[in-house]
Structure formats: C-alpha cells, structure tokens
Amino acid sequence: MRRGQLLALALWIPAVAPAQPVAVADATGREIRLAAPSQHVYAAGPPASVLVFAIAPDKLLGWTRAFRPDEAQFVEPRYAALPELGRLTGRGNTANVEVVLKAGADLIVDVGSTRPTLASLAERVQEQTGIPYALFDGRLESTPAALRALGRLMGEDARAEQLARWFESELASVKQRVARVPEAERPSVYYGRGPAGLQTGGKGSINVEALELLGARNVAAEAPANLVTVSFEQVMLWNPEVILTSDPNFWQLAWRDPRWQATLAVQSRRVYLSPHLPFGWFDFPPGANRLLGLWWAGKLLYPKQFDVDLRGKVVEFHRRFYHRVPTAQQLDALLGEPGVLPP
Amino acid sequence: MSARAAIYAAAVAALLVLTAVAFAAGRYPVSPGELLAVVSAKLTGSRQTVPAGVEIVVLQVRGPRVLAALLIGAALAAAGTAYQGMFRNPLVSPDILGVSTGAALGAVLAIFLSQDVFLIQAFAFAGGLAAVGLVYGIGSRLQGHDPLLALVLTGVVIGTLLGSGIALLKYLADPYNQLPAITFWLLGSLAAIGPKDLAVALPLVLAGLAPMLLLRWRVNLLALPDDEARALGADTRRLRAAIVAAATLMTAASVAVSGIIGWIGLLVPHAARMLVGPDFGRLLPLAMLLGAAFMLAVDTLCRTIAPIEVPPGVLTALIGTPFFLWLFAAARRSW
Amino acid sequence: MLRVEALEFGFPARAIGRDVSFALDRGEVMCVLGPNGGGKTTLFRTLLGLLAPRGGAVELGGRPLAALTRAEVARAVGYVPQAHSGYFAYSVREMVTMGRTAHLGAFSAPGHADRRIADRAIAALGIAALAERPITEISGGERQLSLVARALAQEPRLLVMDEPTASLDFGNQLRVLDCIAALARTGIAVLFSTHDPDHAFACAHRALLLGEGRALELGAPRDVIRADTLKRLYGVEVQVVPIEDGRMACMPPIRR
Numbered sequence: 001m002r003r004g005q006l007l008a009l010a011l012w013i014p015a016v017a018p019a020q021p022v023a024v025a026d027a028t029g030r031e032i033r034l035a036a037p038s039q040h041v042y043a044a045g046p047p048a049s050v051l052v053f054a055i056a057p058d059k060l061l062g063w064t065r066a067f068r069p070d071e072a073q074f075v076e077p078r079y080a081a082l083p084e085l086g087r088l089t090g091r092g093n094t095a096n097v098e099v100v101l102k103a104g105a106d107l108i109v110d111v112g113s114t115r116p117t118l119a120s121l122a123e124r125v126q127e128q129t130g131i132p133y134a135l136f137d138g139r140l141e142s143t144p145a146a147l148r149a150l151g152r153l154m155g156e157d158a159r160a161e162q163l164a165r166w167f168e169s170e171l172a173s174v175k176q177r178v179a180r181v182p183e184a185e186r187p188s189v190y191y192g193r194g195p196a197g198l199q200t201g202g203k204g205s206i207n208v209e210a211l212e213l214l215g216a217r218n219v220a221a222e223a224p225a226n227l228v229t230v231s232f233e234q235v236m237l238w239n240p241e242v243i244l245t246s247d248p249n250f251w252q253l254a255w256r257d258p259r260w261q262a263t264l265a266v267q268s269r270r271v272y273l274s275p276h277l278p279f280g281w282f283d284f285p286p287g288a289n290r291l292l293g294l295w296w297a298g299k300l301l302y303p304k305q306f307d308v309d310l311r312g313k314v315v316e317f318h319r320r321f322y323h324r325v326p327t328a329q330q331l332d333a334l335l336g337e338p339g340v341l342p343p
Numbered sequence: 344m345s346a347r348a349a350i351y352a353a354a355v356a357a358l359l360v361l362t363a364v365a366f367a368a369g370r371y372p373v374s375p376g377e378l379l380a381v382v383s384a385k386l387t388g389s390r391q392t393v394p395a396g397v398e399i400v401v402l403q404v405r406g407p408r409v410l411a412a413l414l415i416g417a418a419l420a421a422a423g424t425a426y427q428g429m430f431r432n433p434l435v436s437p438d439i440l441g442v443s444t445g446a447a448l449g450a451v452l453a454i455f456l457s458q459d460v461f462l463i464q465a466f467a468f469a470g471g472l473a474a475v476g477l478v479y480g481i482g483s484r485l486q487g488h489d490p491l492l493a494l495v496l497t498g499v500v501i502g503t504l505l506g507s508g509i510a511l512l513k514y515l516a517d518p519y520n521q522l523p524a525i526t527f528w529l530l531g532s533l534a535a536i537g538p539k540d541l542a543v544a545l546p547l548v549l550a551g552l553a554p555m556l557l558l559r560w561r562v563n564l565l566a567l568p569d570d571e572a573r574a575l576g577a578d579t580r581r582l583r584a585a586i587v588a589a590a591t592l593m594t595a596a597s598v599a600v601s602g603i604i605g606w607i608g609l610l611v612p613h614a615a616r617m618l619v620g621p622d623f624g625r626l627l628p629l630a631m632l633l634g635a636a637f638m639l640a641v642d643t644l645c646r647t648i649a650p651i652e653v654p655p656g657v658l659t660a661l662i663g664t665p666f667f668l669w670l671f672a673a674a675r676r677s678w
Numbered sequence: 679m680l681r682v683e684a685l686e687f688g689f690p691a692r693a694i695g696r697d698v699s700f701a702l703d704r705g706e707v708m709c710v711l712g713p714n715g716g717g718k719t720t721l722f723r724t725l726l727g728l729l730a731p732r733g734g735a736v737e738l739g740g741r742p743l744a745a746l747t748r749a750e751v752a753r754a755v756g757y758v759p760q761a762h763s764g765y766f767a768y769s770v771r772e773m774v775t776m777g778r779t780a781h782l783g784a785f786s787a788p789g790h791a792d793r794r795i796a797d798r799a800i801a802a803l804g805i806a807a808l809a810e811r812p813i814t815e816i817s818g819g820e821r822q823l824s825l826v827a828r829a830l831a832q833e834p835r836l837l838v839m840d841e842p843t844a845s846l847d848f849g850n851q852l853r854v855l856d857c858i859a860a861l862a863r864t865g866i867a868v869l870f871s872t873h874d875p876d877h878a879f880a881c882a883h884r885a886l887l888l889g890e891g892r893a894l895e896l897g898a899p900r901d902v903i904r905a906d907t908l909k910r911l912y913g914v915e916v917q918v919v920p921i922e923d924g925r926m927a928c929m930p931p932i933r934r
Contacts, residue, residue, distance in 0.1 A: 046519075065517075087518070094514065194524045195460045196535040202651075222650050227523050229652040231534045232404040233371040236396060246520070249459035259537060262399040284519030431765045486690075560787035564776060566766050571759055574726050575832070576752025576780030620812075621766035624787060 024152045026134040027142070028119040034132060037155025038107035042100050042131075044088040047111035047138045047287025050279060051146060053079070054163055054288070054321040056156045061085060061103045064095075071278040073330065075322050088125060089118075097129055105131050107153060111146060111287060112138040113206075138206075140213060143288045144168045163320060167291065171213075174294050177305040178215045187301055188217045190240035190265065191283070197243075197250035197260070198235075199227050207283050210293050211244075216301055232259050239264050242301060243271040246283050251339045272300055273339030278322065292317050300342070310335065347625070350618050354632040358413075361636050365409045365643045370650070371400045403537060411536045411544065412642040413635040415597040416607055418548045420634025422590035423608030424615065424626055425555055429565045429586050430491055437594045437608035439495060440587065441502040445474020446598040447529060448505045451512045454524050460535065463528070464543075464599045471595030477501055479587055483580070490569060490583070530654040531602030533642050540600045551592030554585050555627065562586060562623040606659040607634055610667045617670055637663070679704055679739050679867055680725070680836055686733035687717070687724040693732055694720045695891040700884075702869060704835065707862045709882035709899070710871040713912055716888050718871040722840050725869070727751050739835070752780030756829030758839040761821040767812035770824045774800055777831030799830035803857065819850030826857060837861065839870035843877060855881050875903050875918075875928045887911055900926050 019036035026032050042061050043049040052060045053075075062085035072080035085103060086095030089110050100108070108125065112118070114137050126133040134153060136146035144164035151160020191208050193199040201207030202223030211218050219238035220230065236259070243265040245251050251273040254260040265271055274282035274293060281293035295313045298306040311331055319325050326334065335341055366378055377393045381401040384391045391398050422437035430439065438444065449470020453463040482497035483490065516522045555562070561582055564572040572579045594608070615630040638655075641662060645653045680702040688694035694717040702708055712718050723729040725736060727743050736743040738754055746754075756777070764773075777799070778792040788796070800806050803823045808816055813824060822842060829837055839858070843851040851874075858868050859881040872878065878885040878899040885902050887895040889911045895902035903926070908916050917929040 194527060195454070195458070195463060198532075198534050198652075199523065199527055220650075224651070227527075229527055229532055229534055229654075230650070231370065231646045231652055233369050233400055233646065234650055236400060236404070237371050239396075249457070253460065257537065259399060259403050262396060262403075284517075286519070428766070557785040560782075561779070561784065563768070563772070564779060566764075566768070567776070568759070568762070570723065570726075570728050571757065573728055573748060574752060574755075574757035574759075575776060575828075576749040578748055616766075621768055622772055 019155070022153055022155070024134070024149050026149065027114045027137040027146070028116075028122070028135050030119070030123070030135075032107075032132045032134045032153060034107060034153060038153055040104050040106050041154060042085060042088070042103065042105035042108045044095070044108055044110040044133075045112060046279065046285035047289075048109045048136075050285070050287045050289050050321065051111055051136075051143070051150055052109060052154075053323075055147065055151055055160050056154050057323055059154055059156075061105055067278065074278040074318065074326060075324055079323070097125070100131070101129060107131065108133040109136070109150065109153075110134075111136045138286050139209060140288070140290060140294070141171065143291075144171075147288075166320060167288070170291060171294075174213070174298060177298065177302065178213075180305050181215070181302045185302065185304075186215060186217055187241035187270075188219050188238065189242045189244060189301065190219045190235065190238065190263075192243055192245045192250055192254075193227065193247060193283070195247060195249045195253075197245060197247065197254060198229055198231070200230055201225075201227055206286050209286070210282055210290050210297060213294060214298055214301060216297075236262055241265055241268070241270060244274065244282065244297065244300075245272070246274045246276065246280060248273060248339070269343075270300075271339070272341075273337065275334050275337065275340055277334060288321065296340075310341075347619055351629060351632075354629060354636070358632055358636045358639075361639050361643075362409060362413070365412070365639050366401075366405060368643055368647050369400070369405050370647065371396070371404075373397055373400060373405070377401075407538045407541045408533055408536050408642065408646070409639065411533055411541050411600065412639045414541070414545060414548055415533070415601050415604070416611075416634040416636070416638025417631035418551070418593040418597045418634075419604070419608040419638070420611040420615070420630040421552060421555060421627060422594045423634075424612035424623070424630040425562060425586050425590050426608075427612050427616075428562055428621070428623055428626075429583060430495065431566055433613060434609070436605070437590060438502075438605075440478045440498040440591070441474040441505060442471040442591050442594045443598050443603050444502045444505045444509070446471035446595055447603060448474070448508050448512075450528050450599075450602070451509050451525050454521055454528060455512050455516055457521070464540070468547075468595050468599040471598055472591060474501060474505055475587065475591040475595075479584070483584075490580070494583075528602050531604040531656050532645075532652055532654060533601050534646070534652050536600055544596045544600050547596035548593045551589040551596070554589040558582065558585060559624040559627055563621070566621065601655075604638075604655050604659060606656070606663045607638055610659075610663045611637060613667060614670050680869070681737040682725070682734070683737075684734040685721075685724065685731055685736060687721055687729065687731050689720075689729075693891070695888065696733070698734075698886075698888070698893045700886060700893070700896055702836070702867045704867055705862050705865045706884070707858060707868045707870070707882045708884045708886060709878035710869065710886045710888055711873075711875060711878060711903070711911065712871070712888035717891055718888060719840055721888065722757075722838050722869075722871065726755060726757055726838055749780045752832060754834055755836045755838060756832040756834035758822075758825050758829045758837060758842055760841050760844050761818055761825055764813050764821075767814045769810050769812055770805065770816065770820075770827075771796060771800065771809045773813050773824055774827045774831050777828040780832060795833065796827075796831045799827040800824075802830060803827045817850075819846045819853070822846060822850070822854060823857070826854070830861075834866065836867045836869065839868065841871050841873070843872060843874070851877075875899075875908060875916075878903060879926050879928075900924075903928070 022034045022037055024032050039059055040061050041052045041059050043052045046064055049063055057079055062083040064087045066084040067080050087093055088095040108131050114135055122133040122135045144167050147160045147164040151157045189211055191200055200220045202225050203221040204225035208218050219240045241264050254266055254271050260266050279285055279289035281296055299310055315325055367375055377397050380393050381398055419437055426435045426437060427433055446467040449466035450463050453466035478498045478501045482494040485493040513525055516525055564577045569579055611634040612630050615626055615633050619625045619629050641655050641658045644658055645655050682698055682700050685698045686696040710718050724731050775788050775796040778788050800809055803826055805823050808820055813821055842854050855877060862868050882899055885899045886893055887907055895907050905916055905918050915931050918926055919929055921927050
C-alpha cells in the first residue's frame, strides 16, 4: 500500500472502531460504568452545568434554569437556547424525572457536596432511572479532578485534561501570590449575605471557600460551618476592614446605614459587590465559576501581590469555560457595575 | 396594697429591671458609665464624650433593638389577649385570621423578587393586612353560621391557601441565594432592627392599641354569646371589626420588622389572665407588660449567648412552655 | 308596652311561626308554653330585635321595634337566657355590671352609679353573698339568678326570659318563679317560656300556647290550659285539676 492510503486507513480505523465502555469512580467512590462515552449529559445542578458545558457544550442536554437575557449574552445563542430541565440535586428538585428520560440522557452529573445523604440520593435516582448518576466534589481544589473524571466519562479526555491543567495552574498561581502576602497585610473580611447583610458563613462553610483559599481572615471564623445570622453588635465588634457581598441591595444599604458606616470597611470605602454574570463569581452557584472570584477578591484584598490584568483573566476564563470571548462593552459593563472595583 | 395592685407593681418592676439589664448586656462591651453618658447626652442635647463606636451601639443598634423588643412583645400579647376573649377560646393566637401567613407571603414574594429591606417590610405589612381583609370580608358575609366560627374557618382556609403560595415560592426560588434568605426571614429575628424600623412600627402599633384601650370595657361583652351581647345593647359586629382591625394593625407592623415570632401571642395572655382574671380592662395592661418583658428577655438571650444569633421563636417555645405549665399548675383560678 | 300584630317569624329560608298577636302591659306576666322546637326561642329573638320578622309588626312602647337602635331596645328590654357555664371566670358582680352596657357610651366604662345599680340588682335577687365569686364556680341556679340580676341592671320595663327554670332543681325553680312574681309587682312586664304548665298557673297572668307555629290559645292560664289544649300541644294525656283556692294544677296520668 502507498503511504497515503496507509495514513487514510490509520485515520479511518479509530473513527469506526467500536466505542469502548468507560468505568470511572466518582467522588463518593461509586463506580460509574457506561457502555460508551456519554453523548447526552444531564447536569443536575448549576455547578455541574458549568463543568459539562466547559468540556463539551454540545453534549449538554440543557440548563437547570433558563438564562435571563443579561446572562444569555455571554454564551452563544444556540447554547443559550438549550432547554430548561430543572434541578435534580439534594437541594430540592424541580426536574421531572420523566423529562430527563425523554431528553435521552445517558449520564447524570452533579457537582457539589458528596456527603452520604447526597450519595444515597444519587444512588436512588440511578436505580429509578437506570441512568448512571455521577457525583463530584464542588470545591475549587477538587475541580481539576472532577474535570478529568468527567472528561473520561464523556470521551473528551484531551479537552478535559487541557482544562484541568489550566485550572490547576490558575489555582497554583493564586496560592503563590497569596503565600507572598505577609500576615500583617491580610485585611479582615466580612462576607455579608441577605438583603440586610446580616447572614454570613462561618469557618469551613462553602460560602466563604474562596476567602479561605485566599488566606483571608474571615471575621466570622468562630461561627459554625454554615450560613448563620449575626447581630450588628457582633459585626461592630469584629470591625471588618473589607466587606464583600453578592447582594446589590445590601451593597447599597451598607453606604447609607449609620450602623454599617461605623465599620472600618465602609469608612475606608472598601465595600465590594461581586459580579454575577453569567454565573456568580464569588459564592453561588458553588462551582468552577468561582475561579474568577478568586482573582477578583485577591486583587481587592492584596492589590500588590495580585497585580494581574483582571480583564484578561475574564476573557481567558470565558473563552475556555463559556466558549465565547466577551466584547469590550460586555467587559466594561461586567467590571464597571458599581461596587465591583474600587472607584 | 391589694393583691392585684401588687401584681402590676411587680410586673412593672420586673420590666424596668429587665430593660436595664438588656441595655447593659450585649456582645459589644459598653460599661454602665458609658451607657449613662450616651443616654444623658442624647437627652440633654450635649456632645457625646464616648467613643463613636459605643455611641452607635447604644443609639443605633442596642437601643432600638431593646425598644423594639418591648414594642413587639406588647403588641403580640395585646393582640392575642383581644383575640382569645373575642373568640372565647384559650388556644387562639394572633395569627388565627392569617395575618402572619399573609405577611410571610408578602415578604417571601419580595425576597423572591430580589427587593431591598424596606420593600420586604412593606410587602409583609401589606400582605398581613390584605390577608385579614380577605378573611374578614369573606367570613363576615357567610350567612347562617355562628359569626365566630365563620371567621375561624375562613381564616384556616385562606391561611392554607396563602401557605401554599409560600411553599410554591420557596420551590421556585433560587436555592443558593433566595431560599436561604426566605428561610431566615421566616425564622424571625430582631437582629436587623434599627431606628428607622422602630420609627415606622411604633405609630402603627399605637394606632392599633388606641381602639383597644378605648373599647377595653366593651370587649368583655364579646365573651358572651352573640345574642346576649346584642341584647345587652352592644353592636357586636362593629366591635369585632374594630378589634380585628386593631389586632391586625399591631401584629402586621410587628411581623413586618421582625419576621414570625410565635408563642408570645398565645402564652402571655394566659399567664396574665391567670394572675388578674378575665376583665379586659385589667388584663390588657398586664398582658402588655408581661409580653414586653418576655420578648425582651428572649431577645437579650438570643443576641448574647453566642456569637451567632439564635432564632427567637426557638427560645420563646423553649422558655415559655415550661413556664406556662408551671403557672398553670400553680394557679388557683381557671381561665 | 309590648304589642305584637300578626307576627310571622322565622329565618330567611324557613318560616317558624305565623299569625301571633298579643299585647303585654306593665306589671303583666305572660307565660309561653310550647313543645321543643316549637318556636319559643325564635319568637323571643324576634321580639328582642335579634332576628328580623318575616311579616307583621312588633311595637315597643308604642314605637316600631325596627326603628329603635340596639341600645334603645336594651334600655327597655332585658333578656335572660338559659344559664350556661361561661368560658371566662368573670365574677358575678362583673357579669351583672355588664347589664349597664346600654346606658354607657361606646368608650366608657361603668362608673360609681352603674356599680350601685348593679349591686342593688344583686341584692334584689338575694345573691349578694356571691358577688365576688367567679360565675364558673357557682351552681346553675345561682348563675340563673345572676343573669336575672344582669337583666335587672339594665333597668328594663320588660323582661324576656327564655326557659329560666330549665335545669334548675325544684327549690331553685320555685325561687325563680317567686322572683318573677315580685318583679311584676314592681311594674316590670315579664314574658317567660317554660315547659311546665304549672309554672304558668303559679305566676302568670296570661298564657300563650305556641304550637304548630301558631298561637293556639291566648288567655288566662285557667282558661287556656286544659287537658285538650295540652294534648294538642304536647301530644300527651294529662289531667288539669283544681286545687284549693281556685288554683289549678297539672297531673300527669298515673300508670300502675
């Protein structure tokens, strides 16, 4: 045979070779077996949607909630128009299992907590539907492993490996910069949730995972590892130097209310509002989308060590994870929203 | 001093002591000297000599919160007392006509629509009034039934309907952001109360209190069967409408700023009735004193026993129930 | 002072009685006899203005009942219902003082004068010893007397009493009847219902037999309470026999 024909043969064989079954252990240790790499993935919650969409957007069956117009502009229209399928996670489901079956899912993925309750829920859905249900850890540091495992399950190993390596390098870069910040230069931070800003996350709560990754001093560290209410007196006692929030109502309130004005943060004008398009940057949904939040918060807390081009980071992340580079106007709008950056 | 007068005196004394303790207690350290300095400077209009933080804590945080606790406790107790007399039923709480459920629906809707604190309170207040308006409008038009039974049944039905609205909104709400905010609002808390909230709630509660005080003797007639009261010359329909309006105003204003705090409107009227008997004119002031004291005690504990806030509804049930059982066992009177 | 003309009474959906006419003057005692469900209570509620008449007219002191306010009616007519246990432990004095409602302004509480009138009513009924006791802790008969005192505190010209002797022991029944007779002597008109025809004989000037929704008989008790009328009213055979002093008594037939 001539070399050209041999080459053509070599290329043709893998294309028609029968697909190999895949077996991957998910984060709960359950083995997920597929007869062939998944082509139609149902992402059961927003963190899962982000990962699946990043690896292979054409294999995502739909979103858990339809995009609002301001969110939809950041992905291509054909992806924005994917159907709304609802949630099927442990946190209250809105999905109709029959809809998931009808949509032809061959793999269900959820990314978040991997506690036994949720693992058993995953097992139950798998038994009920006959569709393998893979559960991965949603923490930022576990994202590369989740990406790799998902890549194997979807037959997109190369792509997933690329993403995972990039994510790892980004996390490493963040950690290196954080390591160079002396203790004395780390401000105390209060993350306020709710319209009155009096809910916050204690040490180890997923809401402040990004803060802890950044080595920031969460003033509420003495609180338990979930969302709690605190009183004004407690906040004033803590007297945070920086206030972060994801709630625009609270961000506006903090400037006007004398009780918030008594904190160092408001007095030194260090109250910031996290961007939220198309997925939140800082707290929710608790997925890979929070990588941008690490750069954003890092820049706000440690401007010297985080002398990065935030716009560039946004462009890079959007290109890799959302498959669309934001326009200059979109970037201006995203980063120019009042409260996002220091004036 | 008669036994009754001694009871009132003891209640007032307890309230004053509790208030002093509440002003002195809190996570932020304020010494009694600083406390007095702030209060006297405010009263005399002279300059503050204490650190700015202390002044803010006393005048903007702790002061309004203590006063709000007194106000809300008194309002819920008054509403509960009036309703227990009006419905002739010791198991009635201020929410029997749906004011709390309506307020909850309003607040949950506002949170679902991502509104700010002021609008959440406004929606809650409007929701409470609208719910009772609906219940009263329908219930009082049902013919051929005992008027009270008609009101209670309508209240239960509408309350269930509103409750299902709340459940639907919780279902549709974003689970990471809105749902926790909804959950926290429904648990109730005085943590966010400031001078502005107090300034709005106070006149509304007083507006509800005024008719109750003016009609305090006539309200006793509602304890009689409707025919008897009417035969004695009372316009029971108007009397009931006035009491419902007054109690609703007070309760809606309280729930709008503090969320749902249960048990006070149910337990305090009982305790007061066991101490001074059922005459509304004697009962109302004592119930308000006891309600204010109870709410203040609970809220002070909620904000001091841990760095995080404890939901007041939990403490009112934990403290109130055994205390009530003790009172019931120790009292010699019946209702 | 009470005049009833061709009264048709009942509920919007259902007529209970018709064609009832009578007049009652000061100091007159009229007893209404009738079977259970015969309409006695509905008639009384209509006469008190608690239920709108379906037809006919009721006049109180020469004025149509419908034209009077609740308070005006209450100042003229005292209602004594059947005693119930009550939900709340008001004292007898507090309960009797409630009778002063119609004389007070909407936002007023009883004053000294009101309390004196209430105390006088309590004394008139001979229950002064019970004045501070809760009504939930006294006997049925004492409670009934308290309700009569309450009605008296209204300073009425007419008393309407719905089965005031029901569920009272024999002694208390007689006490209440004595009370009715004494009140009538002071010039108050009394209209009361009872199941026992002997009560009519004991203290009523006239008796109204209410059966089948109509006034079957109206007149002096000795004239209208007869074996045949009682048979028509209650469906039982009784004997009405004269006893000493021209008085009459009802004898149920003795079966051995």
